[in-house]
Amino acid sequence: MKVMDYIINEIRARKMHMTLIDPAKQSPEEAAKMAKEAYEAGTGAIMIGGSTDLSREKVDETVLKIKEAVPIPIILFPSGAHVISKYADAIYFMSLLNSNSPEYLIRQQMMGAPIIKKLGIEPISMGYIIIEPGMTVGKVGKAELIRRDKPEMAAAYALAAQYFGMQLVYLEAGSGAPEPVPPKMVKVVKDWIDIPLIVGGGIRKAEDARNIVKAGADIIVTGTLVEEVEDIKAAVSEIVKAIKV
């Protein structure tokens, strides 16, 4: 089954949680252990990405170890064309829509497209929109950040993504953001679009996760949470339970 079909089936039935793992932050073995605990707690897919200084070898090793540990899809969430691993099940083929740099709008994608074709990885096209505070990805991606009090601006970008034929929209507050994307903004964006909506960045509390899915997110992503807590299974479980709305 294609990964996108799996996602569509999942979100038809329930809200979905995905766990982001940055291969630069631990050994492949440790990453596999984290993925397994998150899977046992109910996470629906593992996203691989994060740091910009990653090597493809590290991504390959991490994907392979995680693959041995969990049966759920492993989806690349790439910072650029240099980290495309042939072992992943799919890749978010994403454009940073509010970037001021062609590099993140289309150039890395142009470089990655032939690699994806050659390796036979499933591309899932996604409009990526960065909201304040944006954190590192906002700076690196040269994003003209969407103000937290301008939900219509985020919605207009999201609708543009839909009209481009993109399959998903991702609202990103930035990894480690002190506050996630405001639920009010999630609601306006969801009202404007018909394609599935992913929200990530700064989600640590079950209550925030619940408010974001209640506002209309189909999928929520947590990354920092699994890096920070002792008991990954308990922490992810709490979020997964909270989004059963």
Ligand code: 1GP
């Ligand atoms: C980052 O949205 C993801 O791209 C996850 O953010 O690390 O804050 O959970 P956190």
